[in-house]
Amino acid sequence: MIYCIGHSIISPLGEGSQANVEAVKAGRSGLKIHTDRFESVEPFCASLFDTPQEFVPLCIRSVEMAKGETDLADPSTIFILSTTKGDQLDLFTPAQSIARHFGNPNPPIVVSNACTSGVCAQITALRLLDAGLYKSAVVIGCDIQTKFIISGFQAFKALSPEPCLPFSPDRKGLNLGEATATIIYTSEVRKGWRLEAGSIHNDANHISAPSRTGEGAYRCLTDVTEGIDPAEIDLLGVHGTATLYNDDMERTAIERAGLQNVPMSVLKPFFGHTMGAAGVVETIIGMELIQRGIFIKMLSGFGGVNAAIRLRCE
Amino acid sequence: MRVSHEIEITPAAVVLNGQPIATNEQGEKMLVELYRRYVKDYPKFFKMDTLSRLGFIAAELLLQDQPVAAVILANRSASIKNDTDYLATITGENYYPSPALFVYTLPNIVTGEIAIRHHIQGETSCYILEKPEQLEPIILSQINRQSPILAGWCECSGPNTFNAKLQIIWNN
Numbered sequence: 503m504i505y506c507i508g509h510s511i512i513s514p515l516g517e518g519s520q521a522n523v524e525a526v527k528a529g530r531s532g533l534k535i536h537t538d539r540f541e542s543v544e545p546f547c548a549s550l551f552d553t554p555q556e557f558v559p560l561c562i563r564s565v566e567m568a569k570g571e572t573d574l575a576d577p578s579t580i581f582i583l584s585t586t587k588g589d590q591l592d593l594f595t596p597a598q599s600i601a602r603h604f605g606n607p608n609p610p611i612v613v614s615n616a617c618t619s620g621v622c623a624q625i626t627a628l629r630l631l632d633a634g635l636y637k638s639a640v641v642i643g644c645d646i647q648t649k650f651i652i653s654g655f656q657a658f659k660a661l662s663p664e665p666c667l668p669f670s671p672d673r674k675g676l677n678l679g680e681a682t683a684t685i686i687y688t689s690e691v692r693k694g695w696r697l698e699a700g701s702i703h704n705d706a707n708h709i710s711a712p713s714r715t716g717e718g719a720y721r722c723l724t725d726v727t728e729g730i731d732p733a734e735i736d737l738l739g740v741h742g743t744a745t746l747y748n749d750d751m752e753r754t755a756i757e758r759a760g761l762q763n764v765p766m767s768v769l770k771p772f773f774g775h776t777m778g779a780a781g782v783v784e785t786i787i788g789m790e791l792i793q794r795g796i797f798i799k800m801l802s803g804f805g806g807v808n809a810a811i812r813l814r815c816e
Numbered sequence: 817m818r819v820s821h822e823i824e825i826t827p828a829a830v831v832l833n834g835q836p837i838a839t840n841e842q843g844e845k846m847l848v849e850l851y852r853r854y855v856k857d858y859p860k861f862f863k864m865d866t867l868s869r870l871g872f873i874a875a876e877l878l879l880q881d882q883p884v885a886a887v888i889l890a891n892r893s894a895s896i897k898n899d900t901d902y903l904a905t906i907t908g909e910n911y912y913p914s915p916a917l918f919v920y921t922l923p924n925i926v927t928g929e930i931a932i933r934h935h936i937q938g939e940t941s942c943y944i945l946e947k948p949e950q951l952e953p954i955i956l957s958q959i960n961r962q963s964p965i966l967a968g969w970c971e972c973s974g975p976n977t978f979n980a981k982l983q984i985i986w987n988n
Contacts, residue, residue, distance in 0.1 A: 612944035654918035805928030
């Protein structure tokens with residue numbers, strides 16, 4: 503079990519977790535139709551920073567906001583970066599630059615498990631701290647959009663030309679987004695949110711299409727809700743990318759796990775799909791939205807991978 | 817933690833459980849040679865990028881019929897070889913992004929390919945690390961496993977610059 507000390511989000515919706523939560527509560531969205539970014543051959547709808555951001559300084563700013571009194575230079579602190587494309591396709595060097603900036607002596611860990619990375623990075627923190635290898639973990643999620651990513655998703659025909667509609671019969675695909683977010687965890691017992699359990703499962707079905715039976719996601723959900731009555735769960739933060747098949751897969755997995763009556767949150771209409779940042783951003787918003795209780799966060803991604811975590815605040 | 821089986825693949829050599837496997841080819845061609853000799857009936861292999869082919873062949877030779885509960889791989893260069901190939905399809909006048917190529921621009925796809933081939937519905941995880949030793953504590957902290965896991969280093973920075981060292985690791 504590990505405990506949340508602090509967190510931050512920087513997104514087109516604002517600077518800091520509070521600004522982002524307020525934006526979500528007010529129904530503001532970062533999604534806009536763009537015609538002149540990334541040499542795109544067609545207009546696309548995404549949540550982008552007005553001014554292009556650099557990966558490393560953006561992450562550093564996010565950590566600065568989240569760190570509070572934590573001594574990040576201490577050897578008992580580990581930096582864990584969740585990202586899919588890092589800084590211009592380099593994933594390790596930016597993680598190293600961030601850790602070094604804060605004087606941390608340990609080589610950082612980068613988690614790159616497609617769209618589930620932000621949840622998987624928190625699971626990695628949970629395991630390393632539970633095993634007593636470190637006392638605190640700085641979990642950073644970040645991805646910045648590029649021509650590389652936009653063109654790829656366009657080629658996949660996965661992008662919606664308008665703001666996405668998760669779980670709607672009229673959904674047309676996903677919107678991409680940019681954000682960075684940080685959560686600092688400690689193994690020292692304290693009040694507030696704690697991360698209790700995590701699970702990762704592969705569908706073993708297809709590398710780019712979700713399982714029809716939602717097998718991996720179903721297994722993750724049953725793992726993290728073991729021994730818990732669905733009525734006790736206050737919020738289920740779903741992935742809800744608004745692609746035809748992934749939303750269907752999630753619905754199947756949620757129903758199979760008996761969680762269909764749990765209140766759900768889906769944040770893609772506010773932030774877009776922020777890839778490596780999604781799991782961290784959406785965990786923070788979920789914690790802030792309900793303030794207390796049991797919160798389950800789930801994600802799924804390319805490579806057939808699914809992940810879920812259980813957080814609790816009493 | 818106990819290692820029962822191990823494979824090492826470099827562009828010039830394959831060593832399975834301490835025994836070298838003789839090959840005629842080197843680099844990418846050697847992976848195809850190993851596929852033709854030991855696998856034969858999995859044409860999806862030819863759709864894979866070099867990183868996935870490397871991990872796939874290593875897992876194929878190593879696992880045989882041994883079930884594993886999880887696949888935990890790490891490397892230093894993520895999916896840079898395939899990223900570079902994809903980048904070439906969107907640069908300049910011949911703009912034609914390929915979805916088949918784009919899907920391999922994630923370093924965890926190789927873990928998915930292994931999971932599909934060996935029907936592994938347990939955990940698949942991919943880490944980008946400075947060096948292989950950094951993976952040990954990550955594997956050690958994966959406690960409570962009844963079945964062994966497949967884990968190791970699977971690195972590819974070019975068609976003929978790669979190395980894999982995969983192991984079957986038991987918790988007892």
